[in-house]
Amino acid sequence: MADIKSLLKKRSTYKCKLTIFTNYLNLLNTGSTISELQRLDLEERFSRFNVMYTEFDALQSEIEMLEEDPEDLLEEREDFERQYFSQVALARSLLGVSSKVKAVHLELVTDLTTEAYMAALNRFVARRGKPQSITSDNGTNFVGASNDLQRFLSSNNLASHIAQEGIEFIFTPPYTPHFNLLAEAAVKSCKHHLKRLLHLTHFTFEEMTTCLCKIEAVLNSRPLTSLSSDPNDFSALTPSHFLIGRPLLTVPHPHVADVTITRLDRWKRIQHVQQHFWRRFHNEYVSLLQTKTKWLASTGEVKPGQLVLIKEKTPPLLWSLGRVVNTYPGVDGITRVAELKTKRGTIRRAFNCICPLPLH
Structure with a gap:
């Protein structure tokens, strides 16, 4: 029983470290941008934070092996992992590190105009947060949205930190969809099967939105x-x-x-x-x-x-x-x-x- 107590006490230190790192990220996330000194400090803390999960995993596995009913301990592991991965995602966003995990977000639009694209972009930002950059082809709606945002930021007398909140639009060369490989692969996964199913029926806008979600x-x-x-x-x-x-x-x-x-x-x-x-x-x-x-x-x-x-x-x-x-x-x-x-x-x-x- 003494071994279990010592292991549980050690596990509580990892939970304490997770809470400290969470509070630190929340403090950094209150500002619009982070300074170079804050970035270096975050990189150092984040490197130590990444190692912590491996140590927690080994410790939790040892606790579960000593317990008679390890199923009751799975909730402890799930809670820690849920908090851990959410903080990893936040730290990566503050550092500007992209995770190529091919997560998909689908938006339904009524046409291919700049206005429809801006509406879809605003819905995306409201639900997922503002992206640092967007890579797309040279569609007129994409180029038009980029030009509209740039004109707005340059023509208005905004504070410098607000002006830096603009999105960086990256356009691939014409007729080169393979340059945006991850996004194109995700779209292909959806369109390949979806086109073979939608010809069987006609959906309303609400039904189509539900289907895409x-x-x-x-x-x-x-x-x-x-x-x-x-x-x-x-x-x-x-x-x-x-x-x-x-x-x-x-x-x-x-x-x-x-x-x-x-x-x-x-x-x-x-x-x-x-x-x-x-x-x-x-x-x-x-x-x-x-x-x-x-x-x-x-x-x-x-x-x-x-x-x-x-x-x-x-x-x-x-x-x-x-x-x-x-x-x-x-x-x-x-x-x-x-x-x-x-x-x-x-x-x-x-x-x-x-x-x-x-x-x-």
């Missing part, structure tokens, strides 16, 4: 890598962690029968499109992970303790994850089957039905 949630729910090395932790890092600090959830809905969409009422049509999009995107993402694992990023080995994505039918936003407990070689010495520990128990799956998540 549901598809945005699907794209931002995909697992990227494991959050910890704890064998009892089946959670994965997702793009939504960088947006809201936790995984995305959805309001439960009954399964919509796979029938002709025109036979469904208006609300069920939205559910039908989302569920159809989920199945297509889920299969595509699983195939992508299997391709990377087999050919590009690893030797194809599946090791005990590794977090894997299980290929099976699940409701939208629910990715089936498990930890490898053991592997079983065949008579030829080649391993093709793994035993997995999941939230619902232990199962066995062949390698073609599991996808190891990247370690980095």
